[in-house]
Amino acid sequence: MLIQKEMKLADVIHHDHFLIPVINRFGIHLGFGDKTIDELCRENDINTIFFLTILNAYHDHEYFPKKHLQSFPASLLVNYLLKSHQYYLDEKVPEIEKLIVSLPDETDMDNGTLTLLENFFSEYKQELINHIRREEDLVYPYIVEMEKAVSSGVIPDSVFKQMADYSITDYEAEHENVEEKLFDLKNIIIKYLPETKDDRPFFKILKELFALENDLNDHSRIEDLILVPKVEAMERKLKSMKR
Amino acid sequence: MGYRQKIVLVEPAYLIRAGLRKIISELPGMSVVETFEGNEIRLIDKILSKTPDVVIINPDVFKKNELISFINKLNNENLVLVGLTGRHTSFGCKSHFRYCLDSGESKYDLLEVLKKINRSLQTKNIESENTSLTQREKIILNRVVRGQTTQEIADSLFLSVHTVNTHRKNISNKLGIKTLSGLTVYALMNKIVGMDEVE
CATH class of the missing domain: 3.40.50.2300 (Response regulator)
Structure with a gap:
């Protein structure tokens, strides 16, 4: 289904409830009645094309909004990505951590194994935090500054220096290490968990890990499909302006 | 399936x-x-x-x-x-x-x-x-998670670096675990390495 601005948001959510955290990040709260996407965007001061692009990209993995890429600023996208980072670090990861830390009270598994899992998850968490910090401290500000330079025509030296040091193309590869760790953690629990009388607590953890993985995959697909091409276009433009 | x-x-x-x-x-x-x-x-x-x-x-x-x-x-x-x-x-x-x-x-x-x-x-x-590790693979996994480099493992077991790398690849493929910390958890849980040997 292609999500369009004339549709009622309630219908869209009934069709794909995985979009709930997405609309939440845009500041749309439940109880929106029969309002259309267009109406809600105007009420909440949201760029409609941008909102539709994000909804469609989450909803349909084949969606690729080539034509719309230029119709909203990169800074909007950066803001959105920052909000989803917040969601991982402030909500999702602590939820899973809580489940893992409470395992000793919930299962008869020996403490050695549980400590191993706990340490492994906290290692993963640290890596995720580092990756997110790096994006927020280095990559995102670079993008915002670059966009300013493109629109004003004034290019500070710092932007050129950064363009030479670090191109957006390098950035996609960095996602993978963090993903591998999460995959390993799931596989260890699925395939190699020692026998236990009651593995329900582990089901819960697995379910959350799959959900987190899913959400992170969507997040990086948005970065790869929308952010990276946008930034690559700006990099080309700035290089031609310099000449 | x-x-x-x-x-x-x-x-x-x-x-x-x-x-x-x-x-x-x-x-x-x-x-x-x-x-x-x-x-x-x-x-x-x-x-x-x-x-x-x-x-x-x-x-x-x-x-x-x-x-x-x-x-x-x-x-x-x-x-x-x-x-x-x-x-x-x-x-x-x-x-x-x-x-x-x-x-x-x-x-x-x-x-x-x-x-x-x-x-x-x-x-x-x-x-x-066949996903169970061979004896040789267990020995190599033990050394990997104890922090030895491929070169060190090759030298101590009289193998070529290439052979050790092939073993490492096979271990990861068999277990479905790629990262070093993941392998460490597996090795500890299966007593392929002792708690006191790592870190």
Whole structure:
């Protein structure tokens, strides 16, 4: 289904409830009645094309909004990505951590194994935090500054220096290490968990890990499909302006 | 259900991607894990990161010399390359591929080709289905998680670096665990290494 601005948001959510955290990040709260996407965007001061692009990209993995890429600023996208980072670090990861830390009270598994899992998850968490910090401290500000330079025509030296040091193309590869760790953690629990009388607590953890993985995959697909091409276009433009 | 062969599809036209996806979804042993349009930056790395068993590509997305270097790189990775060809594809171009899916063929002819690919890969997967580690692999895993480098392991066991690397690759493939910390947890849980030996 292609999500369009004339549709009622309630219908869209009934069709794909995985979009709930997405609309939440845009500041749309439940109880929106029969309002259309267009109406809600105007009420909440949201760029409609941008909102539709994000909804469609989450909803349909084949969606690729080539034509719309230029119709909203990169800074909007950066803001959105920052909000989803917040969601991982402030909500999702602590939820899973809580489940893992409470395992000793919930299962008869020996403490050695549980400590191993706990340490492994906290290692993963640290890596995720580092990756997110790096994006927020280095990559995102670079993008915002670059966009300013493109629109004003004034290019500070710092932007050129950064363009030479670090191109957006390098950035996609960095996602993978963090993903591998999460995959390993799931596989260890699925395939190699020692026998236990009651593995329900582990089901819960697995379910959350799959959900987190899913959400992170969507997040990086948005970065790869929308952010990276946008930034690559700006990099080309700035290089031609310099000449 | 057993192992599903992973297919990566490189084709610029959405209609063809969607059609091929649909046909492949009818075969339980295979699934399309990723599709590309062909103009992506660092396409090869992106393809390989999906660890596909089969790569189906439309040769038209490349210039001739690009195509050959692309094919050579992928052939080194021990996967099956399939050409997505049409009426206009030259014979010379088709000869680069072990299998061809021709866009003019009927659904069942296409399915026959896919089944053939599926069967040819199954024998390979039966061999790697055995997931328990050999004694040698356990010894190597023990040293890996104790922090020894490949060179150190090779020297102490009188093996070549290449052999140690092959063992390491096999261990990761068998267990489905890639990261060092993941391997460490596995080794500790299965008493392949003692708690006091690591850190």
